[in-house]
Amino acid sequence: MIKLRYSKRLFKRSFSSKQASACGGGDGNAASAGVGGGAGEIEWEVRPGGMLVQKRERRGDEEVIVVRVSTGFSWHDVSIGATSTFGELKVLLSMVTGLEPREQRLLFRGKERDDTDHLHMVGVRDKDKVLLLEDPALKDMKLRALAARVVWSSCQPFIQV
Structure with missing residues (x-):
């Protein structure tokens, strides 16, 4: 059996300070513990099927x-x-x-x-x-077609008018 521990850092975006204090989070700083936009932090999102995935940056409607x-x-x-x-x-x-x-x-x-x-x-x-x-x-095929045109055009008789 695998035990999963609650990670404040993992759910920092979807967990507000009001929810933290309501869930027994203590002083309400559970959501702000990892907030600050550090370069190494990963943002997560929950997809409609319930899968937790890394959040993608989007520009407009599509990345x-x-x-x-x-x-x-x-x-x-x-x-x-x-x-x-x-x-x-x-x-x-x-x-x-x-x-x-x-x-x-x-x-x-x-x-x-x-x-x-x-x-x-x-x-x-x-x-x-x-x-x-x-x-x-x-x-x-292109080279063969080009060569055939060149050979065919060189076989045309030269007519002066």
């Missing part, structure tokens, strides 16, 4: 993170919602790089990620790095 996307020889900093998918990130990157989303491969922590994977579920946080590669199969 916005900055992801550094490296293309090998250059990089781009992209602002995107933390709950967005890799497919949505590809759409943003298509505006920056000119590559269509179907031509892109995104790798995070050494693994290629699907378009349906959510950034926060995979573990992408603010200022994390994602690697962007051009799909080699599509790149090869």
Whole structure:
């Protein structure tokens, strides 16, 4: 059996001084014991299912993170919602790089990620790095099509008027 001790520091945000004195907290300083905004303190929140989790900082309605996307020889900093998918990130990157989303491969922590994977579920946080590669199969098809156009256009007879 595990014994859990009451921690004043853990519940500092959701526990007011009136509630502390009503619960037998003594002089009412239970809530203010850890308040002061120290750099190492963690804020907690209770999710609707009852799970206690670390509180996320939110800007507006959704948390916005900055992801550094490296293309090998250059990089781009992209602002995107933390709950967005890799497919949505590809759409943003298509505006920056000119590559269509179907031509892109995104790798995070050494693994290629699907378009349906959510950034926060995979573990992408603010200022994390994602690697962007051009799909080699599509790149090869583009080069073959370009070479076929060049060969075909050079076979045209030269007509002077």
